[in-house]
Amino acid sequence: MATTMITTLDRSSRAAARGLSDISIRNLFIIPTILFLIVFNIFPLIYSLGYSFTDFRASTNAPANFVGLQNYRDLLNDPYVWSNFAITAKYVIISVAGQLFVGFGVAMLLNRDIPMKGLLTTLLLLPMMLSMAVVGLFWKLLYDPSFGIINYALGLGTFEWLADPKMALYAVALTDIWMWSPFVMLLSLAGLSAVPKHLYEAAAIDRAGPFYTFFRITLPLVAPILMIAVIFRTMEAFKTFDLAYILTSQPTAELISIRLYKMAFQEWQTGRSCAMAYIVLIMVLAITNIYVKYLNKVKER
Amino acid sequence: MRKIVTSVLAGVGLALACGTSVHAQEKSLTIFWAEWDPANYLQELGNEYEKETGVKITVETTPWSDFQTKAFTEFNAHGDAYDLVVGDSQWLGAGSTGGHYVDLTDFFKKHKLNDVMAPATVKYYAEYPGNSGKYWAIPLEGDAVGWSYRKDWFEDPKEKEAFKAKYGYDLDVPKDFKALRDIAEFFYRPDQKKYGIAIYTDNSYDAMAMGFENALFSYGGELGDYATYKVDGHINSEKAVAALDAYKELYKFTPPGWAKSFFVEDNQAITENLAAMSMNYFAFFPSLINESSNPNAKNTGFFANPPGPNGDQFAALGGQGISVVSYSQKQDEAMKFLEWFIKDETQKKWAALGGYTCSAAVLKSPEFQSATPYNKAFYETMFKVKDFWAVPEYAELLQQLNQRIYPYMIGGSGTAKETLDALAADWNATFKKYGRVK
Numbered sequence: 001m002a003t004t005m006i007t008t009l010d011r012s013s014r015a016a017a018r019g020l021s022d023i024s025i026r027n028l029f030i031i032p033t034i035l036f037l038i039v040f041n042i043f044p045l046i047y048s049l050g051y052s053f054t055d056f057r058a059s060t061n062a063p064a065n066f067v068g069l070q071n072y073r074d075l076l077n078d079p080y081v082w083s084n085f086a087i088t089a090k091y092v093i094i095s096v097a098g099q100l101f102v103g104f105g106v107a108m109l110l111n112r113d114i115p116m117k118g119l120l121t122t123l124l125l126l127p128m129m130l131s132m133a134v135v136g137l138f139w140k141l142l143y144d145p146s147f148g149i150i151n152y153a154l155g156l157g158t159f160e161w162l163a164d165p166k167m168a169l170y171a172v173a174l175t176d177i178w179m180w181s182p183f184v185m186l187l188s189l190a191g192l193s194a195v196p197k198h199l200y201e202a203a204a205i206d207r208a209g210p211f212y213t214f215f216r217i218t219l220p221l222v223a224p225i226l227m228i229a230v231i232f233r234t235m236e237a238f239k240t241f242d243l244a245y246i247l248t249s250q251p252t253a254e255l256i257s258i259r260l261y262k263m264a265f266q267e268w269q270t271g272r273s274c275a276m277a278y279i280v281l282i283m284v285l286a287i288t289n290i291y292v293k294y295l296n297k298v299k300e301r
Numbered sequence: 302m303r304k305i306v307t308s309v310l311a312g313v314g315l316a317l318a319c320g321t322s323v324h325a326q327e328k329s330l331t332i333f334w335a336e337w338d339p340a341n342y343l344q345e346l347g348n349e350y351e352k353e354t355g356v357k358i359t360v361e362t363t364p365w366s367d368f369q370t371k372a373f374t375e376f377n378a379h380g381d382a383y384d385l386v387v388g389d390s391q392w393l394g395a396g397s398t399g400g401h402y403v404d405l406t407d408f409f410k411k412h413k414l415n416d417v418m419a420p421a422t423v424k425y426y427a428e429y430p431g432n433s434g435k436y437w438a439i440p441l442e443g444d445a446v447g448w449s450y451r452k453d454w455f456e457d458p459k460e461k462e463a464f465k466a467k468y469g470y471d472l473d474v475p476k477d478f479k480a481l482r483d484i485a486e487f488f489y490r491p492d493q494k495k496y497g498i499a500i501y502t503d504n505s506y507d508a509m510a511m512g513f514e515n516a517l518f519s520y521g522g523e524l525g526d527y528a529t530y531k532v533d534g535h536i537n538s539e540k541a542v543a544a545l546d547a548y549k550e551l552y553k554f555t556p557p558g559w560a561k562s563f564f565v566e567d568n569q570a571i572t573e574n575l576a577a578m579s580m581n582y583f584a585f586f587p588s589l590i591n592e593s594s595n596p597n598a599k600n601t602g603f604f605a606n607p608p609g610p611n612g613d614q615f616a617a618l619g620g621q622g623i624s625v626v627s628y629s630q631k632q633d634e635a636m637k638f639l640e641w642f643i644k645d646e647t648q649k650k651w652a653a654l655g656g657y658t659c660s661a662a663v664l665k666s667p668e669f670q671s672a673t674p675y676n677k678a679f680y681e682t683m684f685k686v687k688d689f690w691a692v693p694e695y696a697e698l699l700q701q702l703n704q705r706i707y708p709y710m711i712g713g714s715g716t717a718k719e720t721l722d723a724l725a726a727d728w729n730a731t732f733k734k735y736g737r738v739k
Contacts, residue, residue, distance in 0.1 A: 249505050250560065266696050
């Protein structure tokens, strides 16, 4: 069965001459990867599941006691954790919607014959090539109420972007939108250029308006690739840590990953933080699954 | 194929050679500390030690923000990368009960360090649990929260006149918390981009706790009973509530965006002409009298944390003791270094290099007190300091404090009484969880 899955080895190749069969070559490539995955991903995953049922603290030598579902019960009853989840959900929605809107919009603008299109696209891609921590650090300077350029340019005086509890989360989301819209733009651009030109010609002959053309031709054909962008960005936004951690310490902008980090590496509540990580994992899996189901449906159309 | 085998063998050989060369230089010690000026001074002191004994001292540093995380990751892995660590005072509980620190009680008794070092430094940097007579560290860098201020603003005759007219007493270094508040209000002029005061508000580690403690202790309040772990009636007492309100009041007069500020921002408030007064650890004051890092160096003065309404005067403790890591392979060498470090002449050298010695004799000496503009305030402060909880679960207590106090301080939600009642309940639950109270 397995041999039929891969292309057979060319009999005159050097590998064949050394007596390596298709299967041994396949194993040579796959086994190290599988081993790597098992040692560094699967094993810790299962090991931490075990810890999530104990009161283990990595900072002490005290043995871990089995506490059953206590950690999960405590976490799901903790109003702070719920507020972290609500904040994260709000953040994901704002930031992914923003990126989709900006990214797709820019892609629509770029999807035509304009001079220096290549250069323009490359320049627009720069933000997503920077490190998250660096972006966080210099946006902190941009937002600064005393000398930040944003307030200066917009004439906002000493508006406190990050120190205002109501504004902080939006400020973080805005930075994330700035950074990751290019990613959505890139994927949308690929989708847009794959739309067959003759469909637009046919629409033009039928005197279809621009809105009709957009909603009946462009959007349905680009939708699957947009869905992929949404999946990626949702997962990433759910995990956002460095950006938010550097920008603000407002409790109103404390994402679930920041809470998790504090619990695991500042308070050293190893067992409880493992449980929390599992709750987050299950949520991300569930959300991604919904998307993937929807993506398949879109593709079938 | 043979080529590959040869090159792999060569690589292994090289690795072994490097490995043995490291082993050959066995007389070396690695000290782990946070990345700041005192660590550089300690390196210089270490160089002196190398000259005398031939043992190489390397002070390895990491930024403050991940100092705790990095140190405990190494401890938890039982790693021997560091022979000595200059750990925060709150780590004593976790370091000692977790088995990461070597018990230094005998060393302490042999050298009578109880008499050599200032009492507060022994109590907070070395002993755990409190009053147990067990010691885990040698006080190394004394530190507490003090204040810097703009002498030129304070001494301006026009300002003095205006201040007297408005408040009815002379503008001078604040005599108590009320004066601190009045001066902050007086200099708060957003239209001139001048602000009254810079305080700690960062809630990611212990910054806001230290700032609040400065008010709490001077108002006569307490975090709780360190012996019985009873918090109800202490942290939410009337005095504590008044202290929290006083600290929140100061936040009104801070520069804009002052919601995540710690030592860097607070020094900037002075160097960038933002604020009239700024709270900071003494350890960060050397850069304020250095003209290359502070254009206002000549006009910067210093004072100790002022007393509260009832005359109590205390300050929040910073600073660190040096401990021997129990996983180190070179504990004997480390002990020899400590024996050298506690000598009087070493302590004098340490102070001269810029380190804040904890040696009572050096602290009391006139040479020390007149060496810098802030040494006198430091000496005064070091005999009236108090610290946060040092139990192994201190980080959870700190997190709960941040969670309760920050929204009140910065977001203005609830009242001081509600905030501290809730904090007392949180702390009580945590102490219950670890079996410290029933």
